[in-house]
Every structure is written in structure tokens, then in C-alpha cells.
Amino acid sequence: MIRPRLLISSLSAVMVVLISGAAPLLAKPLKVGVTGTPPFVTKTGSGFSGISVDVWREVAEENKLTYELIPQESPDEGIRAVDSEAIDLLVGPISITPRRLAIPDVNFTQPYFFAKAGVLVPKSPPTLFSRLQVFFGRAVISSVVVLIGVLAAVGTLVWLAERHRNEEAFPKPAVAGISSGMWFALVTLTTVGYGDKAPVTRMGRTITSIWMVMSLIAVSSLTASLASAFTLFLSGAADTPITSAKDLAQRRVAVIQGTSGIRLAESGNMNQVAARNLAAAIEMVNQGQVDAMIFDRPAIRYYLKQNPEMKVKLAPFTLAEETYGFAFKTGSQLNTPLDVSILKLQRNGTVEKLTSQQLD
Structure with a gap:
């Protein structure tokens, strides 16, 4: 026969164990991350407000949870914080997506809001x-400036090599000679090949040979810049x-x-x-x-x-x-209490009332 005093002592011990097991959830303030934009999360001077924050406060009050709100830069960053246990819970307009559901150690509550992804x-x-402004972007302008500089350099070198023995094609006066050299360099670059000017000296032909190879790179760079600009002009704009x-x-x-x-x-x-x-x-x-x-x-x-x-x-x-829910660590004691509270708030019209106050 079990003595009453022994029975009372045993029951007391069991209650102590149960209470001690539940104490971390109730006694220790939860670290609750907050992320999102108005009207779901609004940063105010004294803290946070908005639909998501208001729903969380209703849930926390029903479950007698104490907590501190910790701002997060983005939903993805907040989910990573939950995964690493830097926070216990993430509150906000957190879309429950297949990619996020696939994270093994992160779980989501019952959705508290149903939305749609819009396009502005x-x-x-x-x-x-x-639309024409795309042709005056930095990439196009810099490519043209570099090309003109290279043509001037090549034209000058060819003129210096040819001016004494090929004066008919590359006149001795600097302006006329360099202009002829640039024209020759441009014709060579575009592979048009008019044949009206051609080097006759060994040095001139060496410079021209080097330029022929370099022009392949120059054409590729200019073509890429212009192709990008035309793509934006014809499709993006x-x-x-x-x-x-x-x-x-x-x-x-x-x-x-x-x-x-x-x-x-x-x-x-x-x-x-x-x-x-x-x-x-x-x-x-x-x-x-x-x-x-x-x-x-x-x-x-x-x-x-x-x-x-x-x-x-x-x-x-x-x-x-889009379905919005709160994120928490898989296996957390918060799972069932939060789901039950959210369903209650949806059924008694609290969520709809909080939403209409912000969106209407």
C-alpha cells in the first residue's frame, strides 16, 4: 500500500519535472525577428506595427509569450537567422515557397494571410x-572613345613610317597625313579594303599586320557594346x-x-x-x-x-x-500553439479586421 505522504511527494516531483520542461518557452523571452514592408511591417519610433506584427501580438497574448523584436534585413536573411538559431521566430509577410519549405531545419505556421505577387x-x-538614351550609356561611349584613340595612334604610326616613301597615299603635312593614316586604319578595321591607300615600307606593313590582328579584338568589343544597346532599345525599352x-x-x-x-x-x-x-x-x-x-x-x-x-x-x-506565415525552427514547441491561435484568429474574424484597418 502506498503511503499518502509518499504519493504526494512523487506527484510533486513529477509536476516539478513537467514545469521545468515547459519553463524555457514561457519564462525566457523569445527572440522574434521582424522583416517586411508596410502595411505588414512598419517601423515606428517606439517599435513596430502593421498587419503581421498585430497578428503576432494577438498570438503571443493568447499563449502568454514574452518576446523581444529584432529587425531583419530581408525575409531570406531572417530565415537564415532562424536556421542558425540566432532568433526563435520570424514574423512578417514571409511567403511560404517550395524552396523555403525544402530547408530541413525551418518550418512555417498555418498561413495567416493570402496574397498575390503583383507587377508594377x-x-x-x-x-x-x-529609348535612344541607351546609346549614350557609359559602355557605348567608352568603346567609341577608345576606338577613336586607337585609330589615331595607328594612323599616326603608319603615317610616320610611310610619309617619306609613300607621300601620295600619306602626305607629309601632319594633319593631312595623320587623317589619311586614320582612314586607312578604319578601312582595315572594317575589312572593306578599298585599296586606295596601302603601305609600301617594311615598317608600315609590320604596323599594319599588327593592327589587323588587334582590329579583331577592337571589333568584338565595339560589337558587344552596340549589341547590348540595341537589345535594350528593341526589347527592354x-x-x-x-x-x-x-x-x-x-x-x-x-x-x-x-x-x-x-x-x-x-x-x-x-x-x-x-x-x-x-x-x-x-x-x-x-x-x-x-x-x-x-x-x-x-x-x-x-x-x-x-x-x-x-x-x-x-x-x-x-x-x-502568395501565402504568408511565420517561420520557426523545426521541432520547436511553438508549432502547435501558433497554428491553433492563428486558426482561431481567422475564424473569429480578427485577422480580417486587422487587415481591413490597414488596407482599406
Whole structure:
């Protein structure tokens, strides 16, 4: 027969063990990473606000969790912090993508928000002047300047070698002689071969032979610069409006570093232009530096609502469905409590109420 005092002592010991096992989750403040843009995450003077932060606060309050908010540069950086256990949880508009789900030691909560990836485009197509600007870029101008300098150098050397014995083709006066030398160098470069001027001295022919070989490199460099400019002129800056996802192929599209938009641009065969944040990416579209931008549609709508003077608009199509959740370490005790709380908040209308307050 078990004595009552012994039974009470045993039960007390079991309770101590159970409480000590649960203590780290409840007693120790969680390190919660925060990343995202308004209206989901907004940095304020006293901390953070926004849809994602408000949903987290409701979840934390229901589970009586204490925590500290730690800003993260991007969703990808925050997920790496969760993976390395630098933080316990990542809060924000974190898209649950196949690539992120494939990370073995990172898990996600039940989605708390369903969104779409949107495309931002200029309100009006680029002008002829803006399209011609690609031919005045640094690469094209530097190639032309170098080419003129090389032609002048080769023309001068040929003139110095030929002026005494080949005065008819390369006159002795410097201006006329060097001009003739540059003309000869240009004809040789383009392989036109008029034959109106040709070296007759051994030195002149040696210089010409060297130039023939060098001209192959010069032509390749100039051709690459011009081909790049023509590609941007004919495709990236064309007047054709962007009305579907296929119209983005081969176009210059701004993507924000560390976001799921990078994978969407890769799958759509777009020419990516990296931006630090949402404001910088939208400004690229506004200034005509890119043809479009990819980001979450609710965040774009919110930004345009706050900045109505921007000469940009949302395209009439979306690229993909997005589901937002919170990220945490696989095997964490947070898994079930967070999922249950998020489902409760969705069913009782709290998430919808928090969302409408920010987006409407």
C-alpha cells in the first residue's frame, strides 16, 4: 500500500519535472525577428506595427509569450537567422515557397494571410528620347572613345613610317597625313579594303599586320557594346505595353533583394535589376530605369496609396499566389500553439479586421 505522504511527494516531483520542461518557452523571452514592408511591417519610433506584427501580438497574448523584436534585413536573411538559431521566430509577410519549405531545419505556421505577387509598370510607355538614351550609356561611349584613340595612334604610326616613301597615299603635312593614316586604319578595321591607300615600307606593313590582328579584338568589343544597346532599345525599352506575364520575358525588371520575387523573375526569364528596398524599386520604375517591378500586390497598393503622385500603376495581372506565415525552427514547441491561435484568429474574424484597418 502506498503511503499518502509518499504519493504526494512523487506527484510533486513529477509536476516539478513537467514545469521545468515547459519553463524555457514561457519564462525566457523569445527572440522574434521582424522583416517586411508596410502595411505588414512598419517601423515606428517606439517599435513596430502593421498587419503581421498585430497578428503576432494577438498570438503571443493568447499563449502568454514574452518576446523581444529584432529587425531583419530581408525575409531570406531572417530565415537564415532562424536556421542558425540566432532568433526563435520570424514574423512578417514571409511567403511560404517550395524552396523555403525544402530547408530541413525551418518550418512555417498555418498561413495567416493570402496574397498575390503583383507587377508594377509605368503609367505611360517610354518616349523615343528615353529609348535612344541607351546609346549614350557609359559602355557605348567608352568603346567609341577608345576606338577613336586607337585609330589615331595607328594612323599616326603608319603615317610616320610611310610619309617619306609613300607621300601620295600619306602626305607629309601632319594633319593631312595623320587623317589619311586614320582612314586607312578604319578601312582595315572594317575589312572593306578599298585599296586606295596601302603601305609600301617594311615598317608600315609590320604596323599594319599588327593592327589587323588587334582590329579583331577592337571589333568584338565595339560589337558587344552596340549589341547590348540595341537589345535594350528593341526589347527592354520597347513601346509594347505589358499586359501579361509573358510580356516580361527579357525585360529589365526590378526585384528586391532577399524576397521571393527573385525566383519569379528567374522562372519568367526576366533581366533582373536588384533593389535595396520597395521604395528604391518603385523609383526605378518611376524614373524609367526598368520596365517593371515584382513584389507583393498588397504592399504595392499600400505604397501607391501613400504616394499618389508616382507615375506608375499596377499591371492588370498577377504572377503567383502568395501565402504568408511565420517561420520557426523545426521541432520547436511553438508549432502547435501558433497554428491553433492563428486558426482561431481567422475564424473569429480578427485577422480580417486587422487587415481591413490597414488596407482599406
